[in-house]
Amino acid sequence: MSNIIEVKDLKKEFKVPKKDKNLSKMKKRLSWFYREWEIKKAVTGIDLEVKKGEILGYLGPNGAGKSTTIKMLTGILHPTSGDIKVMGNLNPIENRNEYTQNIGVVFGQRSILAYDIPVRDSFRLFKAIYGLTEEFYQKRVKYLVEMLGIEPFFETPYRMLSLGEKMRCELAASFLHKPKIVFLDEPTIGLDAEAKISIRSFLKKINKEENVTIMITTHDMDDIEELCQRIVVIDKGTLAYEGSVKKFKETYANSKDVTIHYKKIENKDTWKKLKETIPNRKSDIPKSIIFEFPMNKSLGKFLQDVVKSVEIHDLSIQEPNLEHVIADMYKSSSQKNKGE
Ligand SMILES: Nc1ncnc2c1ncn2[C@@H]1O[C@H](COP(=O)(O)OP(=O)(O)OP(=O)(O)O)[C@@H](O)[C@H]1O
Ligand SMILES: [Mg+2]
Structure with a gap:
């Protein structure tokens, strides 16, 4: 599969007001004049390749820089530095017109449809915009x-619709002009299970039928498991993992869940001793035990003892x-950063 997006050393810095608690009351009131600024590094150097026709999951904890990356990839934000090449030689900012004809965008927290008019009218507007x-x-x-x-609410004003x-x-609007790439920033945020399922099945189907490349950010791991062949995980503006979900689990998972139902205990003493070696017992009721078995130990050897x-x-x-694997990864990286 060839690359449809190539990103090299992408960086974004924001100038933000410095928080100075020691400022006098007078200076606080005139803070605009006395304010000092500092640089906030939102994206600190990302290399990224997105393959044509894939669904790529772009993950990371809150504030990692996902939305900032998507905004740079869609031409909404100017990068501080770095290089973005899409579909060969297009740059989101320099080739804005041609570029927007080829991409679709959905921000789960912000709408691209007009608030007060029927959805159909907004679509007509997009028809004109895209020619x-x-x-x-x-x-x-x-x-x-x-x-x-x-269909049932296509004539209804947008503001009257449920989430x-x-x-x-x-989603329909973002795919209207049959784009080659669609960027989705948390498209399932706040939705119920049924809505999420219908959105996932739409994305799977359109990806297959039209070979449209999809880059999606989400905190919903079912979105990832169901949709993404590959994930990129970023943390504090920089790349932390790139590869398949399977490999990710193999690399970062600390344990797997094991459930054993047994008919009877053959040897009480060895069974008691054996159970003591399992630190994370989730449930231990008669004739059944559920526990987390560490990935770095041999489950085969353990089961031989169980038998x-x-x-x-x-x-x-x-x-x-x-x-859980993602949560553990975020936790361990934030602890590492605190220790530095
Ligand atoms: N316009 C801005 N001005 C100043 N700082 C900003 C701006 N936009 C984003 N940031 C900061 O950049 C960092 C990355 O933000 P971003 O929105 O990209 O995170 P995210 O990974 O999308 O997080 P979330 O999962 O919460 O959506 C955050 O610390 C945020 O406060
Ligand atoms: Mg975001």
């Missing part, structure tokens, strides 16, 4: 309206939960 022919527009609207199930309905309309102590009825080993 779409009537024939293309009619066909496209039909396709998107059907796929996202937005889930709004987001489905936003000597109890008669196993059923055994299941669960893949590490992505949510």
Whole structure:
């Protein structure tokens, strides 16, 4: 797969007012004149490649720099430095017109549709902006309206819609001009389970049918597990991981969940001793035990000992939960940073 986006050493700094608690009352009142400024580094040097036709998950804790990156990739923000090349040679700022014809954007926290007018009218506006022919527009609207199930409220003013309905309309609008790349910044934020499922299935389907490249930021790990072939994790503005979800779990997961149901205990003493070696027992009821088994220890060896102590009825080993792995990773990196 060839790269559709190539980013080299991308940086974004913001000038923010310095917080000075020791400022006198008088100076506080005239803070505009006395204010000192400092540089806040939001993105501190990111190299990124997005492959044509992939769904890439762009992850990181709050404040990591995800939205800032998306804003630079969509031409909303000027990078402080670095290089962005899209579809060969397009730059989001220098080639703005051609670029916007090829991309779609959804910000989960901000709307691209007009608040007071029916959704259909906003779509008409986009038709004009993108210069779409009537024939293309009619066909496209039909396709998107059907796929996202937005027909019942397509004539309703945007402000009257529920959050889930709004987001489905936003998505339809962002795909209206059949873009080659769509950037989604938290498209499922605040949505209920059903709305999330319908959005995920839409994204999967359109990605497959049109080979559209999708870059998505989300804090919902089910979005990632279901949609993304590859993830990039950033932390404090810099790249922390790049690769498959599977490899990510293998690298960062500390433990996996094991459940053992047993018929009877063959050897009480060895079973008791064995259980003491398991630090994270989640549940320990008669004839059943659930625990977290550390990744760095041999589960095979452990199970051999279990077989000597109890008669196993059923055994299941669960893949590490992505949510926990990500949380552990964020936690350990913030502890590392505090220690520095
Ligand atoms: N316009 C701005 N002026 C000053 N600082 C900003 C601005 N925009 C973002 N920042 C800062 O840059 C950092 C990165 O913000 P960004 O919104 O990119 O994070 P994020 O990864 O999208 O987080 P979240 O998961 O909470 O959406 C934060 O510390 C934020 O306060
Ligand atoms: Mg954000």
